[in-house]
Amino acid sequence: MSQRQITFEILRYDPETETEPRFQAYCVPCEEEWVVLDALNYIKDTLDGTLNYRWSCHMAVCGSCGMMINGEPMLSCKAFIRDLPAGTIKVEPLYHFPIERDLVVVLDDFMDKLESVKPYVIPKKQRPIEDGPYKQTPKQLHQYQQYSMCINCLLCYAACPQYGLTPEFIGPAALALTHRYNLDSRDKGRRQRQEVVATHEGVWECSFVGACSEVCPKDVDPAGAIQQMKIASTADWYLEHLMPWRRS
Amino acid sequence: MSRNPYVREVPRTTWYMRNNRYIRYMLREVSCVFIGLYAASLTVGLVRLAQGDNEWTHYLNGISSPTGILFSLLAFGFACYHSITWFNVTPRAMRIPKGDGFVPGPAIVSAHYIIWAVVSLVFLLMMGVL
Ligand code: SF4
Ligand code: FES
Numbered sequence: 489m490s491q492r493q494i495t496f497e498i499l500r501y502d503p504e505t506e507t508e509p510r511f512q513a514y515c516v517p518c519e520e521e522w523v524v525l526d527a528l529n530y531i532k533d534t535l536d537g538t539l540n541y542r543w544s545c546h547m548a549v550c551g552s553c554g555m556m557i558n559g560e561p562m563l564s565c566k567a568f569i570r571d572l573p574a575g576t577i578k579v580e581p582l583y584h585f586p587i588e589r590d591l592v593v594v595l596d597d598f599m600d601k602l603e604s605v606k607p608y609v610i611p612k613k614q615r616p617i618e619d620g621p622y623k624q625t626p627k628q629l630h631q632y633q634q635y636s637m638c639i640n641c642l643l644c645y646a647a648c649p650q651y652g653l654t655p656e657f658i659g660p661a662a663l664a665l666t667h668r669y670n671l672d673s674r675d676k677g678r679r680q681r682q683e684v685v686a687t688h689e690g691v692w693e694c695s696f697v698g699a700c701s702e703v704c705p706k707d708v709d710p711a712g713a714i715q716q717m718k719i720a721s722t723a724d725w726y727l728e729h730l731m732p733w734r735r736s
Numbered sequence: 737m738s739r740n741p742y743v744r745e746v747p748r749t750t751w752y753m754r755n756n757r758y759i760r761y762m763l764r765e766v767s768c769v770f771i772g773l774y775a776a777s778l779t780v781g782l783v784r785l786a787q788g789d790n791e792w793t794h795y796l797n798g799i800s801s802p803t804g805i806l807f808s809l810l811a812f813g814f815a816c817y818h819s820i821t822w823f824n825v826t827p828r829a830m831r832i833p834k835g836d837g838f839v840p841g842p843a844i845v846s847a848h849y850i851i852w853a854v855v856s857l858v859f860l861l862m863m864g865v866l
Contacts, residue, residue: 503740559755586741594741627836649758652746697761698825712828719829 494518494569496527498539499580501587509587512536513576518569524579525553525564528591541591548705551639554646555591556580561646561703582646584655598642601658604684605666610677628673635668635713637706644700644710650693657693658685660700660710667713670720686721694718764821767814774811823848 494516501509514535516527525543532539543553546565553564558578569577585593611622644660645651651659658666666685670678685691694714701711752758777799784795798804826848827841860866 501742503742504738509742509744583744584746586743588739588741630837647757649746649751649754649761652751653748695761695765696825697758699757699761701828702757709828711825715825715829716831 490520491517492520492569494527495576496524496531497576497578498528498531498591499587500539500590503589511578520570522569523565524555524557524562524567524569524572524577527569527577528564528579539591540589549639551641554582554641554643556583556646561643563641563643563705566705582642584646584648584652585642593642595642597655598640598645598659598662601662602640602665605658605662605681606677607662607665607669609669609672609675610680611674612676622674624673631673632668632671635664635671635708638664638668638708638710639706641705643703643705644708647699647703649697649699650695654689654693656689658690660694660714661708663691663694663717664708664710664713667717670717682721682724685717686724691717691721760821763814764818767818770811770814771818774808774815777807819852823852 496514496516497511498514499509500512514531516530516535518527518530525546528539528541528543532541541553541555541564543565544550545552548563548566551563554561555564556562556579557564557567558572559580561582564579579591581587581591581593585595585597588594609622615622638661640661642661648657648660651657663685666681669675670681691714694711696711696715698711701709704710752762781795781799784791799808823845827839827844830844832839832844857866
C-alpha cells in the first residue's frame with residue numbers, strides 16, 4: 489500500500505479565545521484509499537485532538553461531513569484524496585454558514601427554513617390507523633423520488649451565491665423538499681407551502697445559477713425542482729386571475 | 737462554553753470570481769446586454785429605413801464596417817451561448833410524464849434545437865436569404 493505525505497491547511501476557529509479564524513497546517517501520511525475525512529480522523533487521533541468537525545456514517549448517507557475542500561463544497565467522506573489535485577489540500581467549513589468552531593457550522597438558519605416549508609405529508613383528511621397505510625403506486629412514487637434523496641448535507645447552500653448574498657433565501661434543499669412533498673400523491677399541503685415558497689425569499693430569489701445541482705452528492709437537482717415550482721406558481725397566478733371561479 | 741459564531745462576509749462585488757461555475761453564470765447573464773444592444777441596433781435600422789435612402793445606406797455602411805461586424809459576431813456568440821446553455825437545462829425545468837416515467841432529457845433538448853432551426857429557416861426564407 490502506497491503512502492503519501494500530504495499537507496492539509498485547515499481553517500481553525502476557537503470562539504472562546506479567538507476573534508477570527510486562521511489556517512493551521514498539518515502534514516499527514518495518507519494511504520492510497522483515503523478520503524479527506526480519514527485524514528481529519530488521523531489528525532484528531534494522533535496530531536491534534538482539539539480539531540472539531542462533524543461526521544458519522546463515513547458512507548455518504550448521514551450528510552453531516554460537508555465542508556469546503558479546495559474551495560468546493562464536498563462530503564469529506566466521499567472526497568478521495570487521490571482524486572484531488574496534487575499539493576496542499578485546503579479544508580474550510582461550509583461557506584455561507586457562520587462558523588461555530590473549526591469546521592463545524594451553525595445550522596439553525598437552515599433548520600428554521602426547513603421547518604417553515606412543512607416537510608411532511610399533509611393528508612387531506614387524517615385517516616384512523618385501522619384504515620391501514622396510505623397506498624401509492626410505483627408511478628406515483630417515481631414522481632417525487634429523486635427529490636426525496638436529500639441527506640441535508642447543505643453542500644447546495646454553500647454553493648449557492650444567492651444564499652450567500654441574500655441569507656433570507658429559503659434555499660435549494662428546503663425548496664427541493666417542498667417540491668418532494670408537493671408531488672407526493674398522498675399530500676394535499678401544497679397551498680399551505682405556497683405561502684412560504686411562492687415569494688421573493690422563496691423560488692423567486694433563485695436565478696438558476698445551477699451550482700446547487702452540480703455539487704449535490706445525491707443528484708437531487710434542487711435547481712430543477714425550483715424551476716418546476718416557478719412554472720407551477722406562474723400557472724397558479726394566471727389561473728387565479730383569468731379564471732377566479734376555479735379557486736376553491 | 738460560550739458561543740460566538742464567526743460570520744464570513746461574501747464579497748458583494750467580486751463574488752462571481754470565486755469559481756468558474758459563477759463566471760459561466762455571469763457570462764450567461766451578461767449575454768442579455770449584447771442581445772439587447774443588437775435589438776436596439778435593429779430598431780435604429782428600422783427608423784433609418786423609414787427616414788429614406790440616404791439614411792438607410794448610411795446605416796448599412798455602419799453595420800458592415802469592421803466594428804459593426806465585430807459587434808454582430810460578438811452578439812451572435814453570446815446569443816448562441818445563451819440559447820445552448822438554456823436548451824441544455826430545459827429537461828430539468830419541464831418534466832413531461834410518459835408511461836411510468838418522463839420523456840427523456842435528450843429528446844426535450846433536441847426538440848428545442850429542431851424548433852430553433854425551423855424558426856431560423858422560416859425567417860431566412862422570408863428575408864429572401866435562402
Ligand atoms: S439537495 Fe443535495 S446538496 Fe442539498 S442538502 Fe440535499 S443532498 Fe445535500
Ligand atoms: S460522514 Fe456521513 S455523509 Fe459523510
